[in-house]
Amino acid sequence: MPELPEIETVRLQLAKVLPGKKIRKIEILKLKSFQGKKELAEGKEVIGVKRMAKVLLIDLAGDIDIAIHFKMTGQLVFEPAVQKSTKYEVPSAKGRIVGGHPTKDFTGELPSKHTRVIFRLDSGTLYFNDQRLFGWVMVNSEFKIQNLKFLQNLGPEPFDITGEEFEKLVSRSKRPIKLVLMDQTVISGVGNIYANDALWEAKVNPRRLANTLRGNQYKELYKSVLGVLREGIRYGGATAADAKYINLHGLGGHYQEHFRTYDREGEECLREDGGIIHKFSLGGRGTYFCPVCQR
DNA sequence: TTAAATGTTTAAAT
């Protein structure tokens, strides 16, 4: 599910609470969701929380890393340790840190039926939940994780390149521009939501072949990719439509309230140019655009 | 019942 801004949002939150805490025990509830050796992490202290594109990295003492890929429906929930003074309080979602795919697991009792891995800390508990089981948690040496094929093959994040480099990377392909934006080996971190919105911002048709953008469209697209990603981070990521219950608790992000095209099929283009947002399938993914301004 | 969902990989077809 989550793209770069959603993972970055979790990272920022977890970076406030995890460093200094120790992993006491890792419980694997679903084998498919876990790779590596949990013993390597048990007893180790968290040093920092990092991110590579859409992958979250929890850095532990002794050059051990926990890598987490959320895929479509992964989520993390950090439950702080219950304070003695609140011993008699009814358990609530208050004080939780949540991130990733929004479901009622954010606020419900944990572990839930979607909980796949539990990290017992010396203070608090971190739950990895994943409805569709595409995601994974990996514990291994920093070396092994850095050498994962998936991470090795990642292209640079948009934040780390110039407009000229962006144009060079993207225009090498003759595929439709949207597919190239979402190709993690070309540019990493951009997924379906932000690709749709960035193309709208730059007034580029998702189908346009990546080597045939006109004039300043490469520069415009570069700027709009950075823009929507930064905005996503500023709003704490997107938490999608079924998040009413979650927002009630003040959890989850708000980017979904600022979608340009995503999930707006049939609605008027925000530019009020008379266009109606049209949806079609490109590369097997829902693709939204305005036929008037994105030609 | 069918389709689609913030992702990635693989195989088969062009």
Place this chain on the structure above:
DNA sequence: CATTTAAACATTTA
């Protein structure tokens, strides 16, 4: 070889 399409991976919801 480059590219495209479809399917696969589970599950849930519309």
